[in-house]
Amino acid sequence: PAVRPSSPYVNHRAVDSSVHVAGQLPFKDGELLGQGVLGRDVDLEAGRELARHAALNALAVAAEAVGGLDRVRIVQMLVFVASTSEFGQQSKVADAASDLLIDVLGENGLHARTAIGVASLPLNAPVEIQMVCTAV
Numbered sequence: 257p258a259v260r261p262s263s264p265y266v267n268h269r270a271v272d273s274s275v276h277v278a279g280q281l282p283f284k285d286g287e288l289l290g291q292g293v294l295g296r297d298v299d300l301e302a303g304r305e306l307a308r309h310a311a312l313n314a315l316a317v318a319a320e321a322v323g324g325l326d327r328v329r330i331v332q333m334l335v336f337v338a339s340t341s342e343f344g345q346q347s348k349v350a351d352a353a354s355d356l357l358i359d360v361l362g363e364n365g366l367h368a369r370t371a372i373g374v375a376s377l378p379l380n381a382p383v384e385i386q387m388v389c390t391a392v
Contacts (some may be wrong), residue, residue: 257284257316268321274331275321279386281379282309291380295343298382304352307335310385311353315360322391329392330357330367336384339373346371353385364392 259267260283268277282289290306292298298306311333319325335350337343350371357365367387377384 257313259313259317259320260286267317270321273390275318275389275391277314277317277321277387277389279336279378279384280310280313280317281377281381281384282306283313284309288379288381290382292382293338293340293376294345294349294382295340300345300348303337303349303382306381306383307337307349307353307385308356310381310383311356314385314387315357318387318389322389325360327391328361329364329390330361330387331390332368332388333357333370334386335369335371336374336377336386337371338375338377338380338382341373343373346373349383 268275289309294303318328322328335353337346337349354369
């Protein structure tokens with residue numbers, strides 16, 4: 257997808273050989289694809305699909321930062337899941353994003369990962385993904 261400029265921050269920042277990608281929400285064609293909290297408003301499968309879209313957006317930012325998708329190597333991904341305190345399946349939501357990165361990038365998509373539950377996210381989005389990558 258096209259990378260939209262952000263303000264008052266940038267979508268990515270290079271530090272030495274690492275590129276830090278700002279948190280990305282599950283937008284498609286400028287529209288947020290879902291809102292709410294997993295375990296209350298959003299079911300697991302919908303959360304997984306939203307995580308794939310957020311990862312796709314983060315991947316687009318990474319590709320722009322390093323000069324093309326074929327040059328992206330993911331180092332780390334942080335997945336924030338807006339969820340009830342009882343939900344407990346944040347890793348299953350994050351698995352969908354991880355699978356997408358590996359499907360698209362193969363070996364370069366393998367990454368360290370953290371998935372955490374949070375009370376809320378910007379725009380009431382159910383998922384936000386941040387990543388660190390390098391150029392190959």
